[in-house]
Amino acid sequence: MSDSNPYTPPTTPVSAPDVRPTERQIPDTIAAPIRHGWIAACVSCAMTLLATLLSLRQSGDETVFSAFNLIDVGLIALLAFGIHRRSRTAATFMLAYFVLSKILVMQQTGQPTGLVFGLVFAIFYFRAMTATFRYHCFVKEWKRNPPVPGPALSENPLFAPSRNDRAPWRASGAASAPSPCQSCDRLVFAPPASARSAIRHR
Numbered sequence: 001m002s003d004s005n006p007y008t009p010p011t012t013p014v015s016a017p018d019v020r021p022t023e024r025q026i027p028d029t030i031a032a033p034i035r036h037g038w039i040a041a042c043v044s045c046a047m048t049l050l051a052t053l054l055s056l057r058q059s060g061d062e063t064v065f066s067a068f069n070l071i072d073v074g075l076i077a078l079l080a081f082g083i084h085r086r087s088r089t090a091a092t093f094m095l096a097y098f099v100l101s102k103i104l105v106m107q108q109t110g111q112p113t114g115l116v117f118g119l120v121f122a123i124f125y126f127r128a129m130t131a132t133f134r135y136h137c138f139v140k141e142w143k144r145n146p147p148v149p150g151p152a153l154s155e156n157p158l159f160a161p162s163r164n165d166r167a168p169w170r171a172s173g174a175a176s177a178p179s180p181c182q183s184c185d186r187l188v189f190a191p192p193a194s195a196r197s198a199i200r201h202r
Contacts, residue, residue, distance in 0.1 A: 021142050030135050037128020040121050041080030049073045083128055091129040
């Protein structure tokens, strides 16, 4: 004989749906730096790809180095997609990877080439990284205290019925309000006093 109780509730945990705020509910101070970060990453990816294709036309040992640059292009594209998805790991790794690559390039060339553009891109990546952390804090607080839904459309005063719609018998000149019929649910309009007196004289 089985010891299981048929009236025992199921023990399978029911996972709640992962509800996240919509794009309109995200503050612009968080969404804008993230957007600027992944756009800057796409620009950096396109510039690296163009430089790699131009260097592949040359012969010598640089061809092997240019082939490895294609891996760099794919990595930057992957990190740009991660920033677009508001990933903290992708944004942090993108900033560290960009700064480290610029330091290695300056050590190899011995001169600060592209320092101004590198500083601009680093600022974009840094702001995107901090914005991703603030975004996840915003989502956590939003799930803990979800916003109260706004009033329904029918409660808006602009869509409220007019007085003529509320009292159609007044617009037609009737003397009394409609009274509910006891035998059915429809409304019966009582005739005005002048109409009742005319019926009696007949």
